[in-house]
Structures are given as structure tokens and as C-alpha cells.
Amino acid sequence: MGYLNFSSGAADAAAWRAASELFAGFEPPEADGTVVERADTASRVATVLRQELDRLTQNDSAFRDNRQAATVIELVFEQLLPAYRQFHGDLLEHQPPGALERPFFIMAAAQAVLATGGPWENAGPQLIDQAITRLNDYLGWRPVAVLENGQLSEPYPHERVRPLPLFVAGAGTAHGRFARLVDRAINILQEAPADLLRQADFEPGLLNELAIDPRAFDFLHPAASRPNYLFGLWDPSLIDDDGCYRRLVIQQSTLEGILSWPEMHGAEIPSAELREESAAVLAGVMLMASGLSGRGPGAPQAGMPLAELLPRIATYRDSFYRWLMTRLPAAHRARLETEAATLRQPFGGVRRHINVLLASRRARQVESVTLASVLARLGRSEAAERLAGLVPAASARTLARITSR
Structure with missing residues (x-):
């Protein structure tokens, strides 16, 4: 809570570790040690943070001015996380509720809001847009097209995302499956x-x-x-x-x-x-x-x-x-x-299992895109749209939907 109220957006491993422990309280391991991630855990964490902030405001003089923490909690959970999903509505459509809203990703979002800064009294859509831009810091390896005039094309802003952190030095491993x-x-x-x-x-x-x-x-x-x-x-x-x-x-x-x-x-x-x-x-x-x-x-x-x-x-x-x-x-x-x-090959069982699984996913992608095109030509637009929605990859899914219409 101190990080949310007093930080200006610097990295703090202790705060990230505390967020992971907070999630662990709502998602205890099963008898065999596996963790089941819940779609509503982030909202439950937000409720606990608000309650704890109210308690600190009443009992700790350092938190008498709690405007920053209260505003950051509101911005992150009620505005930034939904806006981030909307911003990446095509790219991350395949991610189910709760899959992105994990402890370290939420801390990365909070860090982006804090680094963007106030004034907190007038925080609005512009701050959210700036925080999303700051949060989207990863493109990866991507072939860059060279235009006919010899200039390199710029990546589309919606291609950039924030990878979901699983491990952060000093904070350890994020709670989850x-x-x-x-x-x-x-x-x-x-x-x-x-x-x-x-x-x-x-x-x-x-x-x-x-x-x-x-x-x-x-x-x-x-x-x-x-x-x-x-x-x-x-x-x-x-x-x-x-x-x-x-x-x-x-x-x-x-x-x-x-x-x-x-x-x-x-x-x-x-x-x-x-x-x-x-x-x-x-x-x-x-x-x-x-x-x-x-x-x-x-x-x-x-x-x-x-x-x-x-x-x-x-x-x-x-x-x-x-x-x-x-x-x-x-x-x-x-x-x-x-x-x-x-x-x-050593560890051949698990390695072959991964290769078979990935080959199966590739086959399903090709199959769904092709069948969606065939159904669209037959006038079965609803069936074509349903198949297109099964394609996780954004570019292939978009192509299938264009073809189906």
C-alpha cells in the first residue's frame, strides 16, 4: 500500500512480491500443489486493497492523504485493465477473463500509472492512454517491411504488448498455474x-x-x-x-x-x-x-x-x-x-509431447481458416464466423472473418 501511495513509478520488487502473496491468499493450491486461476481474483484483490487503505487512513497518520493510492487503485482496476483489453481487442481476444489480470501484470500496470503521474485530481482518459503506451513495451522479433522508397515501415502501435511476467528478480515467481x-x-x-x-x-x-x-x-x-x-x-x-x-x-x-x-x-x-x-x-x-x-x-x-x-x-x-x-x-x-x-533423444517423451501439441494447434488453425472460407462461399456466414472465432492468432482470425463476410 505504501508503494501505491508514495511511489513515483520506480521498480519495487517487494511490492511485486506482496501482490503475488495477495493473489495466493485467494487462490490456495490444491492438494496436489496445482493452482487454479480464477477470473474474479483481480476484483477481489481490488476490494481488499480499498479496505486496507480505508483502515490505514483511519489508523496511520502517514496515510491521512491517501489520494494517490485511492486514485491509482481506481485507475488500474476499473479503467486501465478494461481499457487495455479494449486496446488489444483483436490481438488478445483469445485470452479468457482473468488470464491477463495476474499479480505481476497488475503491478506493471500500476507502475505505468505511477510513472505517468498526476495530478490525480484530474486523472482521466489521457492518463490511461499514456499508461497503455508506457505499458506496451514489447514487440519481439518482427520482420520489418521495406517500402519502395527504401524507408523502413514502423510497427503498428497495437502490435506492441506487455509480456505477462512470470518471474522478476528480487520478487520471485508470480503466483499462478x-x-x-x-x-x-x-x-x-x-x-x-x-x-x-x-x-x-x-x-x-x-x-x-x-x-x-x-x-x-x-x-x-x-x-x-x-x-x-x-x-x-x-x-x-x-x-x-x-x-x-x-x-x-x-x-x-x-x-x-x-x-x-x-x-x-x-x-x-x-x-x-x-x-x-x-x-x-x-x-x-x-x-x-x-x-x-x-x-x-x-x-x-x-x-x-x-x-x-x-x-x-x-x-x-x-x-x-x-x-x-x-x-x-x-x-x-x-x-x-x-x-x-x-x-x-533425452527427455524424449515430454519433448515429443510438446511437438505433437504444437503441430495439432497448427493443424487446427489451418483447418479453421480454410473451413471458414469454404462455408462463407456456401453462404453459411454464421458458421464461418463461429469457426473464425476459434482461431487464436489475430492475423489469421481477421483474415478468416474478412473472407467469411
């Missing part, structure tokens, strides 16, 4: 041998933020043809004074595939072993994402041809997985060694 997976993956990387991390040019201490791209992965977009783009990348626009990337962004579809691995098995395999395999593969995905670009624009990887870079990534990835297998209990290691001999 990915928390246990992310926390274990980061611990694995912190324990990994320095020589393996050096091959990926990955330094755990440089990871200031791990986030997911909330945009649906478009399998037909030119950006998808970039090797390893499906897994993630360092944010090329967030570079520190030493020339190092600080925010790693991974694809939501990939992370959801990794998370779903334990659900694919019954009681014959201990769930703890399956969760460990998921965390291992997430750690490997982060290393592959890092190895593609290196720790910064000046890294040797930035100038390497793909023909040389990709075999290097595959080599250290498999070395990393083999090292992980040596650290597992004997029974778990024996099962994975048998699996690796059958599938010809």
Missing part, C-alpha cells in the same frame, strides 16, 4: 555447470524477468519461420548499460504444452517425476532461446550463420539434458534412459 514449473526450472539453471551455461551464453544473474508473450502464436506468420522462435527469445529492446539482454520472453503455447505433460499420464508414473521432466525441458527451452542470440547484441552468436549456430544449440541442449539425467534418482533415471533409447 505456472509458478511451480517456473520456479523449479530457474533453480535447475542456477545449479547447472558453468561450462554448459557458457555454451548457451546464459548467465542466470542477468535474468531480470521471465515472461510469456500473450499474443497467440501464428504458425503462418513469417516470424514463425525463424528457428527456435517457437520457444522464445531475449527481448531485443530491453538492454542494460553493459549491453546485455535482461528479459526473456517465451511462447505461451510452448509453456502450456510443457505444463500439460504430467496430465498425460495416470498414476503409473509419479507426478513428481513428470513435473521434474517438465521443469527440465523448460530450462532447456530457455537455454535454446538464449543460445540463438547470445546475451546481447555484441555476443558472438549475433553474427553467426544459422548453419553453424543451430548444430551448436542442439549439441549443448542434449549435453544439458544428459547432465540433468545424472542427477535424478536411480528409478527415474532408469526410466528416462529406456525412453531415450526408444525415442533417440
Whole structure:
């Protein structure tokens, strides 16, 4: 509460950690440790914040002037979050209620409002617009068109989004369904041998933020043809004074595939072993994402041809997985060694599961877009619109809707 009332928008890891703990109070883990995210948690958190502010105003002289905190709570929960969804109505249409309104994203929104600043008495739509612009700080890797006059085209403002933070240095892992997976993956990387991390040019201490791209992965977009783009990348626009990337962004579809691995098995395999395999593969995905670009624009990887870079990534990835297998209990290691001999790759079960899941999503996207076009030509506009709405990717969904009309 002190952050909301007195801060001018500087980063505060303690405030982010407190927001995560507040969400955890409304979403306690199930008996098996899984977390079910609720669509109404953000509104319940807002209610608690208002109640706590009222209590502090009556009992703490430091909060007698509570105008900033009261206004920021109102702006963030009642105006900015709905306005953000409206601003990205096409790009983030596939995100269900509550999926964006997670603890660290809400803190990023509050930080944007505080950094935009008052006067709080006259806060209105202009402040919300400025906060959204400040919040949308990520574009990712995107082929930029070159016009006939030789000038580079500017990205469309609605292409920029705020990645959903899962981990922030100093604040830890954000409460939610990915928390246990992310926390274990980061611990694995912190324990990994320095020589393996050096091959990926990955330094755990440089990871200031791990986030997911909330945009649906478009399998037909030119950006998808970039090797390893499906897994993630360092944010090329967030570079520190030493020339190092600080925010790693991974694809939501990939992370959801990794998370779903334990659900694919019954009681014959201990769930703890399956969760460990998921965390291992997430750690490997982060290393592959890092190895593609290196720790910064000046890294040797930035100038390497793909023909040389990709075999290097595959080599250290498999070395990393083999090292992980040596650290597992004997029974778990024996099962994975048998699996690796059958599938010809370490941790082959979960890796194949992710590839199958992503291939299935690609097939559904192509199928829905094509069928929507066919139904539109047959005059079945309602059915075509229904199929178009099933496409998560904004560009493919928009194309399907244009065709269906």
C-alpha cells in the first residue's frame, strides 16, 4: 500500500512480491500443489486493497492523504485493465477473463500509472492512454517491411504488448498455474555447470524477468519461420548499460504444452517425476532461446550463420539434458534412459509431447481458416464466423472473418 501511495513509478520488487502473496491468499493450491486461476481474483484483490487503505487512513497518520493510492487503485482496476483489453481487442481476444489480470501484470500496470503521474485530481482518459503506451513495451522479433522508397515501415502501435511476467528478480515467481514449473526450472539453471551455461551464453544473474508473450502464436506468420522462435527469445529492446539482454520472453503455447505433460499420464508414473521432466525441458527451452542470440547484441552468436549456430544449440541442449539425467534418482533415471533409447533423444517423451501439441494447434488453425472460407462461399456466414472465432492468432482470425463476410 505504501508503494501505491508514495511511489513515483520506480521498480519495487517487494511490492511485486506482496501482490503475488495477495493473489495466493485467494487462490490456495490444491492438494496436489496445482493452482487454479480464477477470473474474479483481480476484483477481489481490488476490494481488499480499498479496505486496507480505508483502515490505514483511519489508523496511520502517514496515510491521512491517501489520494494517490485511492486514485491509482481506481485507475488500474476499473479503467486501465478494461481499457487495455479494449486496446488489444483483436490481438488478445483469445485470452479468457482473468488470464491477463495476474499479480505481476497488475503491478506493471500500476507502475505505468505511477510513472505517468498526476495530478490525480484530474486523472482521466489521457492518463490511461499514456499508461497503455508506457505499458506496451514489447514487440519481439518482427520482420520489418521495406517500402519502395527504401524507408523502413514502423510497427503498428497495437502490435506492441506487455509480456505477462512470470518471474522478476528480487520478487520471485508470480503466483499462478505456472509458478511451480517456473520456479523449479530457474533453480535447475542456477545449479547447472558453468561450462554448459557458457555454451548457451546464459548467465542466470542477468535474468531480470521471465515472461510469456500473450499474443497467440501464428504458425503462418513469417516470424514463425525463424528457428527456435517457437520457444522464445531475449527481448531485443530491453538492454542494460553493459549491453546485455535482461528479459526473456517465451511462447505461451510452448509453456502450456510443457505444463500439460504430467496430465498425460495416470498414476503409473509419479507426478513428481513428470513435473521434474517438465521443469527440465523448460530450462532447456530457455537455454535454446538464449543460445540463438547470445546475451546481447555484441555476443558472438549475433553474427553467426544459422548453419553453424543451430548444430551448436542442439549439441549443448542434449549435453544439458544428459547432465540433468545424472542427477535424478536411480528409478527415474532408469526410466528416462529406456525412453531415450526408444525415442533417440533425452527427455524424449515430454519433448515429443510438446511437438505433437504444437503441430495439432497448427493443424487446427489451418483447418479453421480454410473451413471458414469454404462455408462463407456456401453462404453459411454464421458458421464461418463461429469457426473464425476459434482461431487464436489475430492475423489469421481477421483474415478468416474478412473472407467469411
